[in-house]
Amino acid sequence: MNYDFKQTEQKWQEKWEQSGVFEAKDNSDKKKFYALVEFPYPSGAGMHVGHIKAYSGLEVVSRKRRMEGYNVLFPIGFDAYGLPTENYAIKTGIHPRQVTDNNIAKFTSQLKRVGFSFDWKRVVDTTEEGYYKWTQWIFLKMFENGLAFRDKTLVNYCPSCKVVLSNEDSQGGKCDICHSDIVQKSKDVWYLRITEYADKLLEGLKDVDYLPNIKLQQENWIGKSTGAFVNFKVKNTEETLKIYTTRPDTLFGVTFMVMAPEHPMLDKYKDMISNFNEVEAYRAECAKKTEFERTQLVKDKTGVKLSGFVAVNPVNGKEIPIFISDYVMMGYGTGAIMAVPAHDQRDYDFAKKFGIDIIEVIKGGDISVEAYTGDGEMVNSDYLNGYKDKKSSIARVLEELEKQGIGEKGVQYKMKDWAFNRQRYWGEPIPIVHCEKCGMVAVPYSELPLKLPEVENFEPGQDGESPLAKIDEFVNCTCPKCGGKAKRETDTMPQWAGSSWYFLRYIDPHNDNELANMEKLKYWMPIDWYNGGMEHVTRHLIYSRFWHKFLYDIGAVPCEEPYAKRTAQGLILGPDGVKMSKSRGNVIDPNEVVDVYGADVLRTYVLFMGDYEQAAPWSENSVKGCKRFIDRIWNLQEILAEGDEYSPELSSSFHKTIKKVSEDIETLKYNTAIAALMTLLNAIYAKGSINKAELKSLLLLVNPFAPHVTEEINEAVFADGMLASTQWPTYDEAKCVDETIEIVVQINGKVRAKMNVPAEVEAADAIAMAKADEKIASEIAGKTIVKELYVKGRLVNIVAR
RNA sequence: GCCGGCGUGGCGGAAUAGGCAGACGCAAGGGACUUAAAAUCCCUCGGUGGCAACAUCGUACCGGUUCAAGUCCGGUCGCCGGCACCA
Numbered sequence: 011m012n013y014d015f016k017q018t019e020q021k022w023q024e025k026w027e028q029s030g031v032f033e034a035k036d037n038s039d040k041k042k043f044y045a046l047v048e049f050p051y052p053s054g055a056g057m058h059v060g061h062i063k064a065y066s067g068l069e070v071v072s073r074k075r076r077m078e079g080y081n082v083l084f085p086i087g088f089d090a091y092g093l094p095t096e097n098y099a100i101k102t103g104i105h106p107r108q109v110t111d112n113n114i115a116k117f118t119s120q121l122k123r124v125g126f127s128f129d130w131k132r133v134v135d136t137t138e139e140g141y142y143k144w145t146q147w148i149f150l151k152m153f154e155n156g157l158a159f160r161d162k163t164l165v166n167y168c169p170s171c172k173v174v175l176s177n178e179d180s181q182g183g184k185c186d187i188c189h190s191d192i193v194q195k196s197k198d199v200w201y202l203r204i205t206e207y208a209d210k211l212l213e214g215l216k217d218v219d220y221l222p223n224i225k226l227q228q229e230n231w232i233g234k235s236t237g238a239f240v241n242f243k244v245k246n247t248e249e250t251l252k253i254y255t256t257r258p259d260t261l262f263g264v265t266f267m268v269m270a271p272e273h274p275m276l277d278k279y280k281d282m283i284s285n286f287n288e289v290e291a292y293r294a295e296c297a298k299k300t301e302f303e304r305t306q307l308v309k310d311k312t313g314v315k316l317s318g319f320v321a322v323n324p325v326n327g328k329e330i331p332i333f334i335s336d337y338v339m340m341g342y343g344t345g346a347i348m349a350v351p352a353h354d355q356r357d358y359d360f361a362k363k364f365g366i367d368i369i370e371v372i373k374g375g376d377i378s379v380e381a382y383t384g385d386g387e388m389v390n391s392d393y394l395n396g397y398k399d400k401k402s403s404i405a406r407v408l409e410e411l412e413k414q415g416i417g418e419k420g421v422q423y424k425m426k427d428w429a430f431n432r433q434r435y436w437g438e439p440i441p442i443v444h445c446e447k448c449g450m451v452a453v454p455y456s457e458l459p460l461k462l463p464e465v466e467n468f469e470p471g472q473d474g475e476s477p478l479a480k481i482d483e484f485v486n487c488t489c490p491k492c493g494g495k496a497k498r499e500t501d502t503m504p505q506w507a508g509s510s511w512y513f514l515r516y517i518d519p520h521n522d523n524e525l526a527n528m529e530k531l532k533y534w535m536p537i538d539w540y541n542g543g544m545e546h547v548t549r550h551l552i553y554s555r556f557w558h559k560f561l562y563d564i565g566a567v568p569c570e571e572p573y574a575k576r577t578a579q580g581l582i583l584g585p586d587g588v589k590m591s592k593s594r595g596n597v598i599d600p601n602e603v604v605d606v607y608g609a610d611v612l613r614t615y616v617l618f619m620g621d622y623e624q625a626a627p628w629s630e631n632s633v634k635g636c637k638r639f640i641d642r643i644w645n646l647q648e649i650l651a652e653g654d655e656y657s658p659e660l661s662s663s664f665h666k667t668i669k670k671v672s673e674d675i676e677t678l679k680y681n682t683a684i685a686a687l688m689t690l691l692n693a694i695y696a697k698g699s700i701n702k703a704e705l706k707s708l709l710l711l712v713n714p715f716a717p718h719v720t721e722e723i724n725e726a727v728f729a730d731g732m733l734a735s736t737q738w739p740t741y742d743e744a745k746c747v748d749e750t751i752e753i754v755v756q757i758n759g760k761v762r763a764k765m766n767v768p769a770e771v772e773a774a775d776a777i778a779m780a781k782a783d784e785k786i787a788s789e790i791a792g793k794t795i796v797k798e799l800y801v802k803g804r805l806v807n808i809v810a811r
Numbered sequence: 812g813c814c815g816g817c818g819u820g821g822c823g824g825a826a827u828a829g830g831c832a833g834a835c836g837c838a839a840g841g842g843a844c845u846u847a848a849a850a851u852c853c854c855u856c857g858g859u860g861g862c863a864a865c866a867u868c869g870u871a872c873c874g875g876u877u878c879a880a881g882u883c884c885g886g887u888c889g890c891c892g893g894c895a896c897c898a
Contacts, residue, residue: 222815223815223816223892223893226814226815226893227814227815227892227893227894230814230815230893230894231893231894233894233897235897235898237898253898254897254898255898256897256898257898268898311896335896336896337896337898338896338898339896339897339898341897342897342898343897343898346898347898348898349898350898354898355812355896356896356898357898359896422897422898423897424894424895424897544892544893547893548893548894618823618824618835618836619823619824619836620823620824621823621824624817624824625891626823626824627822627823629822629823629836629837629838631822631836631837631838632822632823632836632837632838633837634837635835635836635837636836638836638851639836641850641851645851681823681824681825681835681836682824682825682834682835684835684836685824685825685834685835685836686834686835687835688835688836689834689835692835695852752831753831754830754831756830756831756878756879758878758879759830759877759878759879760879761831764831796878797878798878799830799878799879801830801879804830804831805830805831805879807830807878807879808878809878809879
């Protein structure tokens with residue numbers, strides 16, 4: 011009896027779709043479960059096996075939850091705006107809309123072939139008018155609330171993509187998309203004031219169940235530091251130079267100060283600075299450097315000493331020179347620092363190069379060699395002398411600074427505001443109008459969606475202008491406020507926008523009056539479990555949490571945090587153990603696997619191949635192992651016997667396996683869950699028959715992993731409806747334990763014998779039985795017994811000398 | 812540089828809370844069935860010694876705690892991920 015997976019899988023996929031078993035029900039009395047997977051970018055290359063692994067995890071959980079009686083929302087959609095589609099359109103002349111529709115159709119059919127239990131009635135496409143209307147709506151709400159603003163700044167600009175990039179998109183000085191070198195350019199840029207939510211984003215982490223390393227990465231990304239702001243007077247002016255430091259305890263060790271070359275105070279006092287020409291020359295030099303170069307030359311410090319511009323240390327009145335150097339950034343703190351070379355390595359390097367004094371204020375290091383950043387007794391520090399640790403000296407100095415009004419406690423974040431616009435066609439138009447009289451004016455809500463106009467040429471303009479800027483009918487408009495002539499904003503939103511709130515739209519995907527109905531939101535939110543890639547746990551997760559917290563603050567959603575729980579799956583590497591890539595030619599196409607082995611095998615393999623959270627290489631041979639597993643399940647029909655309860659030989663195996671599989675699915679240990687099922691299968695074949703009660707339980711347990719073959723067997727044998735809507739099997743804790751167990755007898759910690767004992771044996775009896783063993787008796791004969799231990803259900807250990 | 816994580820057979824990986832290291836799968840070797848092959852089934856499968864029972868070593872490396880260490884502690888090396896002149 012050969013298993014025809016092709017026909018069977020197609021048959022059940024159609025049955026599931028027709029019956030609507032996987033459609034989530036609104037207005038249900040049942041307990042809800044909202045499982046979310048990261049929606050894919052529908053690239054032309056089609057699905058990747060990584061997608062299959064990412065979705066299979068929560069797929070199994072979702073199917074189990076339905077069988078446990080939950081009303082499950084397990085949706086899918088498409089994050090379809092983005093550069094690859096646009097670049098493809100530029101190359102081929104095919105409209106991005108057409109490219110996107112084709113790719114979505116391709117992804118949809120591929121996903122359906124794997125048999126995922128998504129609710130296909132709730133598909134969301136970020137590029138669809140009914141969707142991006144609400145993306146624009148959220149933007150306008152942010153604009154109204156002062157969280158979206160425009161500012162002129164130096165931006166990371168990719169000359170190849172002709173696009174402005176956020177710091178996140180240009181890490182290491184390379185464009186995230188095309189990997190060319192980033193240059194700095196002055197431009198008008200839209201920002202979202204995410205920094206205003208920094209503390210809330212940090213605080214919120216306390217209440218959610220994310221993997222610890224995910225929380226940690228978010229914390230590092232936000233980068234909160236506590237310290238102090240201190241005001242240094244500038245000699246012969248009324249000006250104070252404000253600095254931020256985490257080490258106010260070292261104030262008496264300050265021997266110079268450094269300002270960022272772009273610091274605005276420099277221009278204000280350029281007449282006082284007798285060598286301002288040197289400042290300008292240095293600035294020009296810095297502007298040439300990319301952010302990457304700036305961070306590469308860590309050891310070799312450069313800078314210019316300002317003449318005629320001198321600061322005064324507020325704690326001791328000492329005059330201290332001021333330098334400019336590019337190791338101080340305008341974007342962090344106040345753009346100026348107090349330098350304590352004795353206790354900061356960067357300041358130390360700078361001082362050594364420029365021959366500046368190094369004054370030790372904390373004992374414990376050797377400042378003739380390097381800066382000492384550890385703890386120790388304070389010296390050369392007036393009222394701080396004698397303090398023995400950082401914590402108390404900081405507390406003392408803060409008290410003094412506040413009393414004298416020269417400084418205060420302060421907090422800083424590494425996270426910067428989110429650069430939000432792109433000079434690209436295939437994105438959501440930013441719904442803002444620039445009016446000569448009124449300035450920036452929001453497009454009225456009634457005019458949303460502000461539709462993306464048709465263009466003929468998707469290439470960006472010469473100086474990185476958006477393709478939309480070339481469409482006069484789009485650009486020229488009337489001001490919604492005064493009715494006068496105005497011009498539309500022509501930049502579009504970044505790809506992150508649509509993915510920052512998509513999970514809300516699944517709850518009410520066709521609502522034209524609000525982004526989602528509040529009653530429905532109250533029922534479904536928060537997301538019970540969100541799984542996705544490790545590469546998204548900083549940016550996407552922070553951005554979407556930020557949007558959600560904002561929506562909560564304006565009363566659009568009912569809870570503060572969107573995700574109650576977040577996990578991440580590991581990569582699937584190529585068979586050569588290296589990350590899959592087209593250029594390496596080690597990409598596995600999930601379609602081919604489905605063609606050759608079937609969807610059940612593919613699903614089982616991606617979960618069985620290793621620890622779900624770790625990276626693991628693809629192995630064609632191991633796929634075959636899962637094929638055998640599926641075939642052996644099918645062949646159980648050949649050894650089927652009657653029986654409406656577990657046979658005595660297999661009863662405890664079944665109870666144990668149900669327990670193991672049920673628990674492992676909840677903790678991402680799919681590999682050991684499948685291993686347990688294989689072990690049970692081996693036990694069944696060893697016995698030589700399976701009865702109907704046993705088969706039913708086994709089919710239910712395997713069903714979330716391999717739904718097609720199990721449904722088919724169930725129909726053939728029982729013909730009593732779908733497993734998908736059958737109760738998940740239960741186990742009896744009492745029946746998981748065997749009456750007698752094998753334990754180990756050790757002498758001095760080394761295994762010397764094994765014996766069978768009743769499970770509930772007393773320690774003394776177990777030890778007595780052990781000593782009665784012939785081999786053990788001869789081993790301990792003539793020795794003194796020092797200690798005897800019994801570890802319940804495990805071992806007896808006799809320590810003898 | 813800083814912050815995380817990891818290091819177990821030929822391979823992917825198991826091993827509650829310190830208690831038989833190597834579950835499960837793959838590969839390999841041997842056998843059965845077959846004219847033959849595929850498929851399937853059975854056996855072996857960390858190293859060394861031994862016909863065997865068994866002994867002995869073994870979880871990156873060095874040391875420690877413990878009756879008992881893959882697991883805990885200290886140090887070293889290596890790999891992976893994140894951040895990176897963050898004051």
